[in-house]
Structures are given as structure tokens and as C-alpha cells.
Amino acid sequence: MQKPRVNFNAVGVVYSTCNRRRVATLSGGRPKKPSTLVQAAIRGTISDDSAEFRPAGGRYHLYVSLACPWAQRTLIVRNLKGLDDVITADVVHWKLTDSGWLFDDWAPACTKDSVNGYKGLEQIYRHVIPDYKGKFTVPVLWDKQRNTMVNNKSKDIVRMLNANFRAFCRTEEQRQLDLYPRHLREQIDDLEDVINSDLGQGVYKAGRAITDHTYQKAVGKVFDTLDMLDNILSTKKYLMGDNLTEVDVGLYTVLVRFDRIYYTKFKCNRKRIADYSNLQPYFQDLATKSPFIESTNFEHIEKFYQV
Ligand SMILES: N[C@@H](CCC(=O)N[C@@H](CS)C(=O)NCC(=O)O)C(=O)O
Numbered sequence: 001m002q003k004p005r006v007n008f009n010a011v012g013v014v015y016s017t018c019n020r021r022r023v024a025t026l027s028g029g030r031p032k033k034p035s036t037l038v039q040a041a042i043r044g045t046i047s048d049d050s051a052e053f054r055p056a057g058g059r060y061h062l063y064v065s066l067a068c069p070w071a072q073r074t075l076i077v078r079n080l081k082g083l084d085d086v087i088t089a090d091v092v093h094w095k096l097t098d099s100g101w102l103f104d105d106w107a108p109a110c111t112k113d114s115v116n117g118y119k120g121l122e123q124i125y126r127h128v129i130p131d132y133k134g135k136f137t138v139p140v141l142w143d144k145q146r147n148t149m150v151n152n153k154s155k156d157i158v159r160m161l162n163a164n165f166r167a168f169c170r171t172e173e174q175r176q177l178d179l180y181p182r183h184l185r186e187q188i189d190d191l192e193d194v195i196n197s198d199l200g201q202g203v204y205k206a207g208r209a210i211t212d213h214t215y216q217k218a219v220g221k222v223f224d225t226l227d228m229l230d231n232i233l234s235t236k237k238y239l240m241g242d243n244l245t246e247v248d249v250g251l252y253t254v255l256v257r258f259d260r261i262y263y264t265k266f267k268c269n270r271k272r273i274a275d276y277s278n279l280q281p282y283f284q285d286l287a288t289k290s291p292f293i294e295s296t297n298f299e300h301i302e303k304f305y306q307v
Pocket residue numbers: 016017018019039067068069070071096100135136137138139152153154155
């Protein structure tokens with residue numbers, strides 16, 4: 001059978017915000033150069049009018065790491081939308097090795113590759129693009145029917161699961177839940193940009209800084225952003241008002257790592273999330289909801305950052 005074409009789109013040189021191997025520390029760790037590997041985006045869309053990828057139960061699969069905040073977002077949304085029986089998932093081992101993410105179903109909460117039987121993510125990418133030059137990143141959304149990759153960009157995957165699987169949600173409430181409502185899209189995009197750059201990437205910039213100036217600049221932005229978010233939450237239940245949106249899902253994946261990892265290992269230690277009067281109860285509220293609990297594995301998160 002001829003392999004289906006994939007929508008392959010190299011997106012330039014960016015370094016991962018989630019790569020333990022590239023984090024230097026102010027505590028004397030030797031600084032490492034940011035990677036110059038491209039993160040290549042494969043950006044197929046599952047939708048009713050797609051010729052290649054139609055929404056269907058049991059057809060699609062997620063490859064994730066529980067350590068990765070980007071992958072965690074896709075799991076949270078899968079759970080929030082009641083799609084956990086509809087979209088299957090495999091979990092890589094927490095350790096990002098020199099050969100990339102590997103499967104190891106002997107380790108706690110890890111699985112084998114139940115779809116393709118490969119030993120790691122690299123083989124999954126090479127199955128689709130044999131001469132793939134980018135990073136082998138999670139999450140990956142896989143099509144079991146066409147045996148190919150649909151998409152490897154968490155933002156796209158989150159939005160597809162939110163909008164294009166309505167017919168498959170477990171309950172009516174889950175069907176109605178819209179994490180990216182049309183009237184809020186511009187505001188969500190704007191806030192996500194700030195959270196991702198100044199907070200999500202900011203903690204890595206602070207942790208990797210080799211001069212005090214770079215460190216102060218990065219850490220200043222981290223805490224300005226947290227202060228700004230705390231202020232928003234002084235009058236709102238969620239960042240966009242009364243209803244949960246994808247920006248809350250994204251922020252949760254940063255907050256859940258903050259006090260345990262970013263505060264301690266990345267020296268973002270002016271304040272803990274626990275010290276914020278509005279962020280703390282907001283975080284606690286999310287952290288007690290089952291879609292968030294079920295996607296959070298502290299063992300994977302903490303071991304990922306252990307050198
Ligand atoms: N643009 C991707 C980024 C995902 C990403 O950075 N994943 C990291 C883990 S958090 C990864 O798989 N890195 C593999 C590597 O650096 O080799 C997305 O949002 O889905």
C-alpha cells in the first residue's frame with residue numbers, strides 16, 4: 001500500500017522548552033548550547049470535511065510523555081471532552097535519552113507502543129518520513145487506519161479534540177464544553193502568547209541563564225506574568241471569566257510544575273504558587289478535577305528533570 005502523504009512543514013529553528021538535556025543551572029551546572037535542531041510541525045487536520053482524516057471512534061491514538069507540559073495539555077483535553085475511550089494513548093518512559101523518547105512498559109505508568117510496536121518515537125517519525133530531520137517530539141496524534149501521523153503540534157491537537165469530536169463525547173455536558181469559543185479567541189491567543197513566552201519559556205531562560213543580567217531579566221518576566229495572572233484571577237474564576245478555556249489548561253501544566261521544579265531547579269524562587277492569594281486556590285481547584293488529576297504524574301515530572 002502506498003504511504004499516505006503527510007502535511008510536513010518545517011517551522012524554523014526553535015529550541016525546546018522541555019528538554020532536560022539542554023538546561024544549565026545557575027548552581028554551577030555547565031551551560032549547554034541551545035539545540036539548533038528544527039522542530040518540524042506535521043499539521044494534518046481531523047475534520048468532517050477532510051479527505052484524509054475524518055473524526056471516528058477508535059481510529060486515532062496519542063503518543064505522549066507525562067513529563068511534557070505540551071503533551072499533558074492534549075491528555076487533559078481528551079479527558080475533559082470525555083474522549084478517553086475514543087482516542088487511545090501510549091506513554092513513553094520519562095527519561096529523554098540521547099535516542100529520544102523510548103517505550104518501556106515495565107516502568108510505572110509507561111506503556112509499550114501498542115500500535116506500531118516500535119521501541120521509540122524516532123521510529124514512529126521515520127515510519128512516516130524516513131529522512132525526517134527534526135526533533136522527535138511528543139505529543140503525536142496518530143491515525144491507526146491510515147497508519148500515519150496526523151499532527152505533532154499540541155495546540156492543533158487540543159483544538160481538534162475540542163471542536164471536531166463532538167459526536168463522540170461521553171456526555172452532553174462534555175459535548176457542549178467549548179474550550180476555544182469564537183468570541184474569546186483573540187483574547188485567548190493573546191494571553192497564551194504571553195504565558196508561553198514569558199512564563200513557559202521564561203522559566204527555562206532563567207534556569208539556563210549564565211549571566212546575572214539574563215537571569216534577572218527572565219525571572220522578572222516570569223514573576224510579572226504570575227502577578228498579572230493573579231490579578232486577573234482576583235475578579236474571575238477562570239482566566240476568561242466563568243468558563244474554563246484552553247488557556248486555563250495550558251496554565252495548569254505550568255503551575256503544576258512550578259513549586260516542585262521551576263522554583264527549585266530553575267531558580268525561579270522569588271515566590272511559590274502557594275504564596276499567591278488567587279493563583280493558589282485557582283490551581284487547587286483545577287488540581288482536584290479528575291481530567292487534571294488523571295493526566296498528572298509527579299513521578300514522571302520529577303524524574304524527567306533528575307540528571
Ligand atoms: N511544538 C510542540 C512542542 C512539544 C515539545 O517541545 N515536546 C518536547 C517535550 S516537552 C519533546 O518531545 N522534546 C524532544 C526532544 O527535545 O528531543 C508542541 O507544542 O506540541
